Amino acid sequence: MKAFTKYSYGGPEVLSMEEVEKPTVKDGHLLIRVKANSANPADWHILRGKPFFARFSFGLFKPKYNILGADFSGIVKEVGNNVEPFVIGDRVFGESLQAGAFAEYVCVPSTVCALIPDALNYKDLACTPIAGVTAFQAIVQHGNIQKGQSVFINGSSGGVGHFAVQIAKIYGATVTAVCSSKNVEFVKSLGADKVIAYDKENINDHNETYDLVLDTHGNLRFKDFKRLGKRGVLIGFTTMLHMMKVLLSSVVSKYELIQFTAKPNSKDLKKLASFMDTGKLKVHIEKTFPYKQIPEAVGYIEDMRTRGKVAMVWEEE
Ligand SMILES: NC(=O)c1ccc[n+]([C@@H]2O[C@H](COP(=O)([O-])OP(=O)(O)OC[C@H]3O[C@@H](n4cnc5c(N)ncnc54)[C@H](OP(=O)(O)O)[C@@H]3O)[C@@H](O)[C@H]2O)c1
Numbered sequence: 001m002k003a004f005t006k007y008s009y010g011g012p013e014v015l016s017m018e019e020v021e022k023p024t025v026k027d028g029h030l031l032i033r034v035k036a037n038s039a040n041p042a043d044w045h046i047l048r049g050k051p052f053f054a055r056f057s058f059g060l061f062k063p064k065y066n067i068l069g070a071d072f073s074g075i076v077k078e079v080g081n082n083v084e085p086f087v088i089g090d091r092v093f094g095e096s097l098q099a100g101a102f103a104e105y106v107c108v109p110s111t112v113c114a115l116i117p118d119a120l121n122y123k124d125l126a127c128t129p130i131a132g133v134t135a136f137q138a139i140v141q142h143g144n145i146q147k148g149q150s151v152f153i154n155g156s157s158g159g160v161g162h163f164a165v166q167i168a169k170i171y172g173a174t175v176t177a178v179c180s181s182k183n184v185e186f187v188k189s190l191g192a193d194k195v196i197a198y199d200k201e202n203i204n205d206h207n208e209t210y211d212l213v214l215d216t217h218g219n220l221r222f223k224d225f226k227r228l229g230k231r232g233v234l235i236g237f238t239t240m241l242h243m244m245k246v247l248l249s250s251v252v253s254k255y256e257l258i259q260f261t262a263k264p265n266s267k268d269l270k271k272l273a274s275f276m277d278t279g280k281l282k283v284h285i286e287k288t289f290p291y292k293q294i295p296e297a298v299g300y301i302e303d304m305r306t307r308g309k310v311a312m313v314w315e316e317e
Pocket of ligand 1: 304305
């Protein structure tokens with residue numbers, strides 16, 4: 001099968017398409033013929049081996065996993081034992097940071113997959129797993145948002161942010177969202193009640209208060225969280241130093257600030273698919289690359305200014 005492989009750490013130039021052996025299905029796993037992928041910051045962090053601590057999971061001196069890619073959608077071709085409710089021929093989507101999804105076939109635990117509703121397409125669903133699950137867990141599980149509460153979302157136009165705005169609205173929150181001025185109209189179209197352009201208003205001086213502060217970009221200081229929100233959820237990071245400062249400050253204070261790593265699971269993926277099926281949640285795809293340009297797609301998202309998501313397709317529907 002064709003796969004995008006890497007044998008050293010580096011930029012998109014170390015990724016190349018080559019023929020490798022198709023994975024064999026294991027118990028509890030699905031073998032999936034990939035139809036589409038999406039690119040996430042996790043892909044280039046893993047590709048570059050940066051920040052350094054990522055290498056403890058992905059290989060200290062060279063990559064432990066040779067095929068890159070996490071988000072996928074596709075069709076189940078083979079099943080191991082104990083993969084209920086999945087059967088051969090199912091249309092599924094999911095994510096795994098280790099499985100190597102930028103390939104014609106991927107073999108993943110069935111527990112990180114969900115069915116694609118009939119009316120939805122492979123491309124949209126391939127763009128949903130990491131960004132959608134992260135936004136969902138941030139707003140609902142860690143943020144514990146309740147109907148009528150207010151949420152401030154810093155970084156609202158990218159993959160995670162554009163899902164977070166919509167999910168907060170689904171759960172009945174009032175949303176104030178922050179993005180660059182070029183994305184203000186886009187974020188309003190997602191349902192945000194108020195949008196602040198960070199290049200017009202300095203967020204460090206913003207003085208309104210909210211029930212929940214969500215930072216997908218990761219540039220808020222600890223004092224911003226405390227000033228703006230009753231509780232906070234930290235998702236992204238700008239530098240490790242900045243993130244450590246924020247987290248250390250929260251440890252010595254009684255302020256409730258949660259930093260988490262999203263965990264893929266069928267239940268949350270199924271929930272996101274049902275929101276999409278009923279038209280409550282939409283994915284915005286800024287750009288689609290053919291699979292041969294997967295390295296370009298990973299390079300494209302690296303400056304972290306994507307509006308919504310970037311997709312890569314193996315076969316058009
Ligand atoms: N904790 C987890 O489990 C988890 C999971 C997924 C992702 N993440 C992290 O979350 C972050 C976001 O991921 P993503 O997929 O949403 O990335 P993305 O699609 O590249 O989006 C990044 C967004 O950041 C915004 N941004 C840039 N500068 C900003 C600023 N000064 N203030 C506010 N917003 C700014 C950009 O909006 P404009 O273009 O409008 O400026 C862009 O839309 C990354 O750091 C990623 O590593 C964490």
